[in-house]
Amino acid sequence: MIIDCHGHYTTGPKELGDYREQQKAELKNDPLVAHLKGEINITDEQLRESIVNNQLKLQEERGTDLTIFSPRASWMGHHIGNSTTSKNWTEHCNELIHRIVEMFPKNFVGAAQLPQSPGASIQTSVDELERCVKEYGFVGCNINPDPSGGFWNDAPPLDDKYWYPLYEKMVELNVPGMIHVSGSCNCTLHTTSSYYLGADTTAFTQMMMSKTLFKDFPELKIVVPHGGGAVPFHWGRFRGLCDMLELDNLNSIIENNIYFDTCVYHQEGIDLMLDLVPTENILFASEMIGAVRGIDPLTGHFFDDTKRYIDGAKISDEKKQMIFEGNIRKVYPRIEQHIAKHF
Amino acid sequence: MIIDCHGHYTTGPKELGDYREQQKAELKNDPLVAHLKGEINITDEQLRESIVNNQLKLQEERGTDLTIFSPRASWMGHHIGNSTTSKNWTEHCNELIHRIVEMFPKNFVGAAQLPQSPGASIQTSVDELERCVKEYGFVGCNINPDPSGGFWNDAPPLDDKYWYPLYEKMVELNVPGMIHVSGSCNCTLHTTSSYYLGADTTAFTQMMMSKTLFKDFPELKIVVPHGGGAVPFHWGRFRGLCDMLELDNLNSIIENNIYFDTCVYHQEGIDLMLDLVPTENILFASEMIGAVRGIDPLTGHFFDDTKRYIDGAKISDEKKQMIFEGNIRKVYPRIEQHIAKHF
Numbered sequence: 001m002i003i004d005c006h007g008h009y010t011t012g013p014k015e016l017g018d019y020r021e022q023q024k025a026e027l028k029n030d031p032l033v034a035h036l037k038g039e040i041n042i043t044d045e046q047l048r049e050s051i052v053n054n055q056l057k058l059q060e061e062r063g064t065d066l067t068i069f070s071p072r073a074s075w076m077g078h079h080i081g082n083s084t085t086s087k088n089w090t091e092h093c094n095e096l097i098h099r100i101v102e103m104f105p106k107n108f109v110g111a112a113q114l115p116q117s118p119g120a121s122i123q124t125s126v127d128e129l130e131r132c133v134k135e136y137g138f139v140g141c142n143i144n145p146d147p148s149g150g151f152w153n154d155a156p157p158l159d160d161k162y163w164y165p166l167y168e169k170m171v172e173l174n175v176p177g178m179i180h181v182s183g184s185c186n187c188t189l190h191t192t193s194s195y196y197l198g199a200d201t202t203a204f205t206q207m208m209m210s211k212t213l214f215k216d217f218p219e220l221k222i223v224v225p226h227g228g229g230a231v232p233f234h235w236g237r238f239r240g241l242c243d244m245l246e247l248d249n250l251n252s253i254i255e256n257n258i259y260f261d262t263c264v265y266h267q268e269g270i271d272l273m274l275d276l277v278p279t280e281n282i283l284f285a286s287e288m289i290g291a292v293r294g295i296d297p298l299t300g301h302f303f304d305d306t307k308r309y310i311d312g313a314k315i316s317d318e319k320k321q322m323i324f325e326g327n328i329r330k331v332y333p334r335i336e337q338h339i340a341k342h343f
Numbered sequence: 344m345i346i347d348c349h350g351h352y353t354t355g356p357k358e359l360g361d362y363r364e365q366q367k368a369e370l371k372n373d374p375l376v377a378h379l380k381g382e383i384n385i386t387d388e389q390l391r392e393s394i395v396n397n398q399l400k401l402q403e404e405r406g407t408d409l410t411i412f413s414p415r416a417s418w419m420g421h422h423i424g425n426s427t428t429s430k431n432w433t434e435h436c437n438e439l440i441h442r443i444v445e446m447f448p449k450n451f452v453g454a455a456q457l458p459q460s461p462g463a464s465i466q467t468s469v470d471e472l473e474r475c476v477k478e479y480g481f482v483g484c485n486i487n488p489d490p491s492g493g494f495w496n497d498a499p500p501l502d503d504k505y506w507y508p509l510y511e512k513m514v515e516l517n518v519p520g521m522i523h524v525s526g527s528c529n530c531t532l533h534t535t536s537s538y539y540l541g542a543d544t545t546a547f548t549q550m551m552m553s554k555t556l557f558k559d560f561p562e563l564k565i566v567v568p569h570g571g572g573a574v575p576f577h578w579g580r581f582r583g584l585c586d587m588l589e590l591d592n593l594n595s596i597i598e599n600n601i602y603f604d605t606c607v608y609h610q611e612g613i614d615l616m617l618d619l620v621p622t623e624n625i626l627f628a629s630e631m632i633g634a635v636r637g638i639d640p641l642t643g644h645f646f647d648d649t650k651r652y653i654d655g656a657k658i659s660d661e662k663k664q665m666i667f668e669g670n671i672r673k674v675y676p677r678i679e680q681h682i683a684k685h686f
Contacts, residue, residue: 145531151494152531188488188495193584194548197573198541205537226577230540233576234569236609240635240646241536266579272615292583303583 006285007067070111076182079149090115110138150186159210176221192291200229227264261285270309349628350410419525422492433458454483493529502553519564535634543572570607604628613652
C-alpha cells in the first residue's frame, strides 16, 4: 500500500469560496462580528465530481492508494477575522473532508484543519481536533506556526507553553501534527514558495533548538512538509549549529519526533534527502493537487508525481516500503483502524 | 587565485560592541535622538590582532587568497533606533573594513554595509555606497531585504520602486549587491538558520517573480548567499512555479542577474547545487568566520571550509576555476582595480 500523507482538498466547488466571501463581507461591516455558522450547500454529486476527475484520477494514474486528506492549506486563512470566523470556516472545511472520506474510504482518510486565530486561545483547536478524531476518525491535524499570515507576530515558538494543551490532546489521541502555514497576507512573501518553505525551516528550527519540547512530550510527532523546507540542503549547517549550541546531534533530536515529507519536486532533491535524513524519518507525500500542477518538460511527468522520484531512487526496496507505508503507519497510528475497516 | 566573496568582520574588539551599547543607551533615553557620530578608539594593533589570528590564519590554512569583506551581518541591526543610529554605526563599521583592507590588501577587499533603517528613504544607503566605492575602493554591498529584523513589515519587495535609486547607483558604479538580513529581533526566528535561509529564499522569490526588475535593470547583479537558502533543494518546485506563473524558465531568469554563493556546509549540499545551478551563477564563499565555527566530526574539518567541498566535487577544473575566481571577477568587476594594484 502506498500512503500519501499530504493531500489537500484544493478542488472544492464554488459554494465553498462563496461562503468565505460572505464571511469577509460580514467582517467588513464589523470585524468583531460573531458569525453564524450557517450552511454550505454542496451536494454529494458536486463533491464526488470535484474529486473523481482530480485527486482520484491522479491516484490511479500514479499508482498511489490512500491519501491523508485535509482542507486546502492556503485557504485556512487563520489571519482572517476573529475566532468565530475561523471556528465556523474550519468546521465546515473539516466536515467536507469527512464527507469525502465517507464517500471514498479506500482513497482518503482525514486530517483536521484547526480553528487557530490571532490572539485566540489554542483551546478551540483542541476541541476541534477532538471532534474530528472522535466523531470523524481523522488521523492527524495541520498546525499553523504563524496564524498572522506572514508577519510572525502572533503565535510564540512551538515549544512555548501556549501550545501545550494541543500537544497534550495530540498525545492523548495519538495523532501527529503536520506543520503548515496558510496563505500569506504579507506582500513580501509568496504563499507556496518563500512562505511555505521558510515556515517549514522556521518551525523545524524552533523544535530543534528547544531543550524542553520533546522532553515534555516524548510521544509528540511532528511532520515538517515540503521536504523540511531548507533543512536537508543545509544539513551540515544544522549539524554544525547543534554542535555549537550544545544540543544533541541532529539525528538524535529528530529520531522519535520529527519527520519530513517528500514534497520535493525533482529527483535530485529527493536523492539528497534520502542520502542525509534517516529513512525512518521520511514519509511519502505529494501534496497533490497542490502548489505546482504542471508537467516537467525535462521528464515529461508531473512535477508533483513524487512517487516516481522514490521509485527512481537508489535505495533498497525495504527502504522504499518504509517511506511509502511503514513509517506513515507508525507516525499516524490511528490509520490502522481506518485500514482495518476499509481494506 | 581563490576569491571568497562572502566574509564578515565578526571578530572585532570590544570597543566596537561598546559603541553600539552606547547608542542603545542613548536610544533608551530618547528613541528619536540624533546621535553624534563620535569615535571608536580601536588601534591598528588591535585591528591587526583581531584579523591575524582569525581570518588570516584560516585563509592560509585553507588555501584561499582574497576575501570580499564586509561588516558583521548579524550586527548590522537595521531595526535598532532611527536613521542616525544606522548612519553613524554603518559609517564606523565600513571605516573599520577600509582600515583592514589598507592593512592587508592582498587578503581583503571591501563590501559595504548600508545604513538602512525602518521607514527611512534609501537615499542614505545610496550615499554611503558611493562613499565606500569612491573613497575606499569597495567592490560590493550588502542589501537587507527586511530592515525590520524579522517581521517583514518595513521594506517592500525587491522589485518595488523604493529600491530603484540604490539599483541605479549600483549599476552606475558597477557593483553587485549581496542579499543579507541582520540579526533577528523576532523570537520565532533564529538569526543564522531560519532567518538567514528564509530571507535568502524570500529575496530570491521576489526577484524571480518580478516581471520588471531585470527589465528595468538588465545590468543589476544580485548575490543570494547561503547557497540561495532553500532554492536549489527545491529547484523543481521553482521551475514548476515559473511554468505555472508564465515566467521565463528559471535558468533564463537568473542568467545575467542572480548568483548563489557556496556557503553550504557539507559535500552533499554543494554537490546538489553544482548539479542544478548553472556554473556561471555560482560564486565561491565560506562566510568564515561566521555562523558555524566548529569541526565536523564526520570529516574532521571545519564545517565552513567550503573550499574542500568544491575541491572534492566531481566537476572539471575549468568549472572549479570559474567558481573560485572567474565568475567572481565578472560579478564584482571593480575587483580588477584592486587586484591590479596589489597583486
